[in-house]
Amino acid sequence: MRPLRALAARCLAAARIAQRTEDASRFGMYKECALHARWLVDAATAKHADPVQAQNAVRGMVERVARHEPLAYVLGTQPFGPLELCVRAPVLIPRPETEDWTLALAERLRSAGPLRILDLCTGSGCIAILLAHTLRTTDLLAVDLDPACVALAAENARRCQVRIATRRVDLFDDAAMLSLGAFDLVVCNPPYIPSCDYTSLHQSVRAFESRSALVGSHAENDGLLYYRRLVELLPRGLLRPSASPFQLVVEVGAGQADAVQKLFAPIGGCAQWQDPWGHQRVVALRS
Incomplete structure (x- = not known):
């Protein structure tokens, strides 16, 4: 050996x-x-x-x-909190900064009681599965547009022996989103890299991980496309009053927190959470 x-x-x-x-x-x-x-x-x-x-x-x-293939893909698994998740290209590999805030969120939700939580852009299912693992009484729905993500999230839920529902849903389809019902909390790690920054990413990321899971640009090249969409959806019945301390928790890219908080300001008060590497990594909309 x-x-x-x-x-x-x-x-x-x-x-x-x-x-x-x-x-x-x-x-x-x-x-x-x-x-x-x-x-x-x-x-x-x-x-x-x-x-x-x-x-x-x-x-x-x-x-x-x-x-240049990422080590996680070569090994086939990636640690996420106390869990070991399956990973395979091109589904995005869970990052340490996402792990950090998901663990923090799970701890803050322990005393909130049973909740109905929606995980948008679920990818590997890492956020939903870690929350379900920690908050056993929580009702969780994990959705993604990519069928490969939905399949992997369901596989990881079985692997980790947690119960979450998974569904293929287009975040930009009004009817599909509104048919999901109302939730106590929405969590989301959306694509947020501006398209102009994509070529600066490491070769291993560009070659193996899904571009659509990384780039959050459309008409405006600022990476904020998905946050603008959430601002449209939230007042339209996606949220309900609850005991959760937060209505929405989203991951943001480096330098984006203030812009995202400004987008959410008309809906309610926000807090920013810093990651261990000194970046404002999360914007949380308070209940």
């Missing part, structure tokens, strides 16, 4: 250097690669009892990483 991990770590470190990684020293990079190698070996040996098959599997995984 150790020689296999060492080989994988050396290969990964060489691959990172070849990719001209500039955000770490070679020593730091090697330490990171050693950790990633352990994960790759563990994943390979879990699937293949035969050492030769496991070695071939690790080599294949390293080659995928060298081609």
